[in-house]
Amino acid sequence: MPQIQIPSPLRQYSGKQASVHVPGKTVGEALAGLVEQHPDLKRHLYTEDGKLRAFVNVYVNDEDMRYLQKEATVLKDGDTISIVPSIAGGGCPPLRALSPLSLFRDLARRQTD
Amino acid sequence: MATLAEAKPEAVLSNDEILRYSRHLIMPEVGMDGQQKLKAAKVLCIGAGGLGSPLALYLGAAGVGTLGIVDFDVVDYTNLQRQIIHTTNDVGRKKLDSAADKLKALNPFLNLRMFETKLTSANALELFREFDIVADGTDNFPTRYLVNDACVLTGKPNVYGSIFRFEGQASVFATEDGPCYRCLYPEPPPPGLVPSCAEGGVLGILPGLIGVIQATETIKLILGQGDSLAGRLLLVDALGMKFRELKLRKNPDCPVCGTHRTITELIDYDQFCGIRGQEEPAGNDVPAISVEALKKKLDAKADVFILDVREPHEYQICNLKGYLIPLGDLAKRVNELDTSREIVAHCKMGGRSAKAVSFLRRAGFTKVYNLTGGILAWADRIDPKMPKY
Numbered sequence: 001m002p003q004i005q006i007p008s009p010l011r012q013y014s015g016k017q018a019s020v021h022v023p024g025k026t027v028g029e030a031l032a033g034l035v036e037q038h039p040d041l042k043r044h045l046y047t048e049d050g051k052l053r054a055f056v057n058v059y060v061n062d063e064d065m066r067y068l069q070k071e072a073t074v075l076k077d078g079d080t081i082s083i084v085p086s087i088a089g090g091g092c093p094p095l096r097a098l099s100p101l102s103l104f105r106d107l108a109r110r111q112t113d
Numbered sequence: 114m115a116t117l118a119e120a121k122p123e124a125v126l127s128n129d130e131i132l133r134y135s136r137h138l139i140m141p142e143v144g145m146d147g148q149q150k151l152k153a154a155k156v157l158c159i160g161a162g163g164l165g166s167p168l169a170l171y172l173g174a175a176g177v178g179t180l181g182i183v184d185f186d187v188v189d190y191t192n193l194q195r196q197i198i199h200t201t202n203d204v205g206r207k208k209l210d211s212a213a214d215k216l217k218a219l220n221p222f223l224n225l226r227m228f229e230t231k232l233t234s235a236n237a238l239e240l241f242r243e244f245d246i247v248a249d250g251t252d253n254f255p256t257r258y259l260v261n262d263a264c265v266l267t268g269k270p271n272v273y274g275s276i277f278r279f280e281g282q283a284s285v286f287a288t289e290d291g292p293c294y295r296c297l298y299p300e301p302p303p304p305g306l307v308p309s310c311a312e313g314g315v316l317g318i319l320p321g322l323i324g325v326i327q328a329t330e331t332i333k334l335i336l337g338q339g340d341s342l343a344g345r346l347l348l349v350d351a352l353g354m355k356f357r358e359l360k361l362r363k364n365p366d367c368p369v370c371g372t373h374r375t376i377t378e379l380i381d382y383d384q385f386c387g388i389r390g391q392e393e394p395a396g397n398d399v400p401a402i403s404v405e406a407l408k409k410k411l412d413a414k415a416d417v418f419i420l421d422v423r424e425p426h427e428y429q430i431c432n433l434k435g436y437l438i439p440l441g442d443l444a445k446r447v448n449e450l451d452t453s454r455e456i457v458a459h460c461k462m463g464g465r466s467a468k469a470v471s472f473l474r475r476a477g478f479t480k481v482y483n484l485t486g487g488i489l490a491w492a493d494r495i496d497p498k499m500p501k502y
Contacts, residue, residue, distance in 0.1 A: 008280045008350075018353070054300040062359045084348065084359065086298040087277040088254045089163075089315055 002030045002075045005082040013040035027060060028071030030081055045083070057084045124149040124178070130222055134176050147336045148176060152222075154335040155179035157244040159232055159260055161208040162186070163320030164250030164274050164327060166198035171328035172248075173216045173223050177335070180216065181226040181244055184208045191502075195317040232256055234379035237263035246334055248272040248327050254301040255382035261286060261294035262379055265370045270343075272331050274323040279316045281323035281349040284342045284361065285330050287370065291343035296364035296371075301386045319351050399470040402482040404491045407457055418451065420458040420481075422469045423488075427461065431488060431499045440465045443472060452478050459484035459491075461502070 024030030137143040203211035264271035264287040271286040419435035458466040492499035
């Protein structure tokens with residue numbers, strides 16, 4: 001079963017697990033399995049029309065899936081999928097503007113003081 | 114190998130410098146030739162914060178001849194947990210002044226260039242052109258993209274490091290044939306989706322770990338030694354103490370460094386990253402109460418229900434004996450609240466509780482107010498004994 005590495009910003013949506021084993025023959029199937037197990041991850045990984053978000057990079061072992069067969073990339077036994085979101089930290093950043101209330105659930109899950 | 118006679122006159126080392134750098138000079142990978150390259154090098158550090166502290170200190174100690182720093186911030190107490198170039202006595206001072214003092218004391222041979230300004234699309238190109246290498250120690254997405262694009266446009270390598278809680282990333286972008294930050298992340302996340310360090314916290318040693326990796330890569334680029342991180346993304350997990358690396362490729366469709374470039378000058382990065390304002394607007398548009406008014410009500414034994422929407426670990430630091438429902442749980446625990454009572458919601462500074470008030474008002478609560486300034490305002494103006502964080 002492929003293993004998916006969850007980065008720390010997203011672990012609050014994966015039951016605090018750093019890695020998750022999910023069945024799947026392809027990267028797409030494994031990611032679908034992941035968000036099925038952890039539905040809260042879905043909106044962080046996918047856009048509303050079901051596409052992977054542009055700032056979320058997915059690697060199979062050490063290779064960017066964009067340079068493989070993307071979500072159709074076939075997985076071998078023991079493959080590790082890594083989700084690598086962009087992070088920006090370096091010190092104390094300015095606070096971000098508010099999003100509309102429709103994003104309340106997104107916003108509510110983070111600490112924004 | 115170059116000899117002293119071949120070196121540029123300004124890069125010739127004095128006897129004092131030869132003694133200072135002797136542990137470099139006896140290493141074949143550095144030697145006199147390398148130390149002179151270091152002395153001739155001009156490195157610009159963006160930010161004198163968590164990453165910038167170890168970066169500037171190690172680059173200065175190593176003998177990088179010209180060290181520039183861009184920063185416009187002031188040292189505060191919460192910086193000291195990780196920004197090791199600043200000390201308790203520096204709180205309230207400009208970070209540039211504080212950093213300059215430490216660097217001058219560390220190495221009087223340094224040529225320091227301090228730029229007290231925000232890095233912007235208007236000044237970045239001009240600034241970068243004066244340096245050989247840019248080390249990115251910034252803390253937000255708009256500046257990350259600005260630094261990247263300005264590095265690509267001026268042909269300067271971008272030594273990148275980024276941190277979150279106990280994980281970090283490092284790489285070298287925008288070398289001649291290597292990928293840039295946009296090749297890795299073509300678009301920033303929408304504001305609010307990825308928490309920042311101020312929101313998510315950061316382990317104090319982590320910027321040390323990543324900043325030192327950046328300093329190492331910078332020095333390797335100057336020396337022309339070793340294998341740089343260009344084309345590789347190093348992932349550091351301090352909790353598991355695991356270092357992994359991923360392959361990075363130059364994206365032929367990259368808008369700034371690809372074959373069909375659409376970005377040929379600097380853009381508005383705040384707009385690109387969807388930031389509509391630097392200050393927190395929350396709290397202005399929901400019914401609010403001041404800490405003084407709340408104190409008066411509590412002293413008068415008025416029936417006020419205090420709702421604390423912070424996280425349990427924050428409640429442990431200080432609290433107003435409020436009822437704790439973290440903002441993230443509010444939607445599913447809203448039935449624990451009584452719509453008929455007067456509710457004052459608070460958090461640390463008023464941002465999260467403004468969202469809570471807005472949510473509760475829409476959910477039918479009519480007597481719910483936001484505590485302006487949060488528990489920090491209470492600590493400042495009502496109870497000076499309360500710890501602040």
